[in-house]
Amino acid sequence: MKAVILRGALKEEHIKKIEETAAKAKVDVCFLDSEKELPEDYEDAEIAYGFxxxxxxxxxxxxxxxxxxxxxxxxxxxxxxxxxxFANEDVLITNSAGAYGVSIAEHIIAVTLMMFRKIDYHYAESLQGHWAEQLSQKSLKDCRITALGTGDIGRTFAKRVRAFEPESLIGVSRSGKCSEDVFDRVVPVEQLDEVLPQTELLVMSLPGTRETEGILSRERIALMPQGAYVVNVGRGSAVDEEALADALDGGKLAGAALDVFRYEPLPPKSRLWKTKGLLITPHVAGNMTLEHTVDKNVEMFCENLLNYAEGRPLKHLVDRKTGY
Amino acid sequence: MKAVILRGALKEEHIKKIEETAAKAKVDVCFLDSEKELPEDYEDAEIAYGFxxxxxxxxxxxxxxxxxxxxxxxxxxxxxxxxxxFANEDVLITNSAGAYGVSIAEHIIAVTLMMFRKIDYHYAESLQGHWAEQLSQKSLKDCRITALGTGDIGRTFAKRVRAFEPESLIGVSRSGKCSEDVFDRVVPVEQLDEVLPQTELLVMSLPGTRETEGILSRERIALMPQGAYVVNVGRGSAVDEEALADALDGGKLAGAALDVFRYEPLPPKSRLWKTKGLLITPHVAGNMTLEHTVDKNVEMFCENLLNYAEGRPLKHLVDRKTGY
Incomplete structure (x- = not known):
């Protein structure tokens, strides 16, 4: 059995771990810096790992x-x-959902507090050498938070933000259930419109599927209270970007932080670059730039490599119907 | 008995609360927008409240x-x-230590994550309309953290940052003790030099006293590991600013966030404005710009107003010898 590993962010320690696991699983592995280097005798590999x-x-x-x-x-x-x-229509696809929770949860809290405390403004002023005036601030304490998406990201965020003593912390999921007891309550996505009017901070961590396409619509933004905030770290397709920009420019929303966009990189001419109160990061919340993420990613793959070799079901298998 | 209240950030609800408490305490109160408006019949007031x-x-x-x-x-x-x-050498002075913990703890976590995740860089790039490349990131998870100062700020920070799963969380205080069990261990300040070599993130929340003057010296910065981070939200006098700037420009420290400075506002010609990896905020971590802070502040004053009127000891009394 042969496996091709596209190295990407892997360090020596990760390669060693994969090599050891592959030896146990009796899998021959070939590590490549680029997919272009694929050697002929690995063109019929059974397993491929990489971005x-x-x-x-x-x-x-x-x-x-x-x-x-x-x-x-x-x-x-x-x-x-x-x-x-893929030529093989039955190819099994596993993703690395679960490896990014820590990184993305830290990103969410970073950008939220930056906006709440106007540090974006103070930092921009400091780059000009300006000691700016204080502005009014908002706190996570007593804040009413809704997490749209209760997967690994939503739950890891919930566990961290709980320590800041929010007034409420509501999860919204497809099933209305959540695998861990980390929210005050979890409601099904059909009830999203009922929780939006009480949502001061909406955190979105949804996969890009037909069901999540445009879920934060113009109508739903209108349901949120005046001065609310939105953070999106899932997929750009989940947000009506024009409606969001209108709500920010018009003062309905106090701020939004987007790490993902409908088109990435965000085109230079996009109005979003100039939208008031919009904090843009270039899809960096969950890339393999955090050591912990790479460690976790490799750990998950090695576990699955043994599962695969020994004929056990794979974890983190993507369901082709739901798309995640 | 008469009290003068300098309104500052007080809102109607706060004034109402102070008026009600004063009525109970049988204290006549006079609210002023500016200290210049002091009426003649309040020049002999016994109590003064304000910034x-x-x-x-x-x-x-x-x-x-x-x-x-x-x-x-x-x-x-x-x-x-x-x-x-003060003409009256025996005047009692109370401060509002305890009102700022939530605000300042949120500030510490905001600037730390901004630096760890390079969001300062990404934000500056986004202001120019640039979709920048990813950079390597650092996590609070498994981070070795030392809080220099275990007062209300240090403890409120510790309770929040604990949820991010640091590897260690050490408090350093004058006594080597802490009123709440929120650190892995607390050491006396005499042992600071022993914990610095294991400190990836040093959070300073010290009052400005003779003992804290220059406590983060050039020698102590040298004891920290390569690539460590410093956050100061206490008093600027606690840091050797030149030594810190040298350590940042020279690459010894990966980043520092200062909200307080030896001279405030930070002079336009200060080298700190241009120091690499230095995140400057204009003393905004703990001002009365957060509603929660004002609420808490008024609550503490009202409690003390009743204590004072009824001859009980005041809370939050400042010790003239230690200076806090």
Missing amino acids: GMNIAKARKLRESKSLKWVNSTSAGIEMLLKPGF | GMNIAKARKLRESKSLKWVNSTSAGIEMLLKPGF
Whole structure:
């Protein structure tokens, strides 16, 4: 059995761990710096590990009927699910949802507090050498928070933000349930419109699926209280960007932090760059730039490599119907 | 009995609460927008409440032997303690240490995560319309944290940052003790040099006293590990600013966030404005710009107003010897 590993952010310690696990699992592994280097004797590999975008570029692997399992180091893998994308229509696809919770939860709290405390403004002023006047601030204490998405990201965020003593912390999920007891209550997405009027901070961590497309619509933004805040770290497609920009420019929303966008990189001419109170980060909340994320990612893959070799079901398998 | 209240950030609800408490305590109160408006019949007031700097400017009160109790809405009150500052040398001075914990703890976590996750860089780039490359990040998870100062600020920070799962969380205090069990361990300040080599993030929340002057010296910065971070929200006098700037420009420290400075406002020509990796905020971590802070501040004053009227000891009394 052969596996191709696109190295990406892997360090020596990670490679060593994968090599040891592969030896146990009796899998031959080949580590590549680029998908372009694929050696001929690995074109019929059964397993591919790497960043989804890079696996997508490895044409020889995509076109091989031998490819049985693709492990994407990212959580969002929309592209890999397109019908006909892999020659083997039954290829198993696992993602790395679960590896990014810590990184993304820290990002959410960072950008929220930056906005609440006007540190974005003070920092911009400081770059000009200005000692600016104080502005009114908002606190996570006694804040009414709604997490739209109660997966690993939503739950890891909830556990951290709880320590800041919010007034309420509501989860919204497809099922209306959550695998851990970390929210005050969890409601099904059908009740989203009922919780929005009480939501001062809306944190979105949804996958990019047909069901989440445009879920934060113009009508839903209008349901939020005056001066509310939005943070999106899931997929850009979940937000009506024009409606969000209108709500910020018009003063309905006090601030928004977007790490993901409908089109990435965000086009230079996008109005979002100039939208009032919009904090833009270039899709960095959950990349493999945090050591903990890479460690966790490799740990999850190694566990699955043993599962695969020994015929046990894989964890983190993506459901082609729901898209996550 | 008469009290003068300098309104500052007080809202109608706060004034109402003070009026009700004063009626119970049988104290006549006079609310002023500026210390310049002091009416003649309040020049012999026994009680003064307001921002320390503004009380200092109320010459008639300072020179009155009738003044028995000064309540400063800030926590730092160095100026009010100068010998001869008040005509009544026995004037009781209370500060508002305890009102700022929530606000300042949120500030500490905001600036720490901004630095750890390079959001300062990404935000500055976004202001130019640039979608920047990812940079390596650092996490609060598994981070070794030392809080220099275990008062209300240090403890409120510890309770929040604990949820981020640091590897260690050590408190350093004068006594080596802490009133709440929120640190892994608390050591006396004499052992500071022993904990610095294991400190990836040093959070300073010390009052401005002779003992804290220059406590983060060039020698102590040298004891910290390569790539460590410093956050100071206490008093600027506690840091050797030149040594800190050298350590940042030289790459010894990966980042520092200062909200307080030896001279405020920070002079336009200060090298700190241009120091690499230094995040400057204009003393906004703990001002009365957060509603919660004002609420808490008024609550503490009202409790003390009843204590005073009924002859009970005052809380938050400043010890002239230690200076806090």
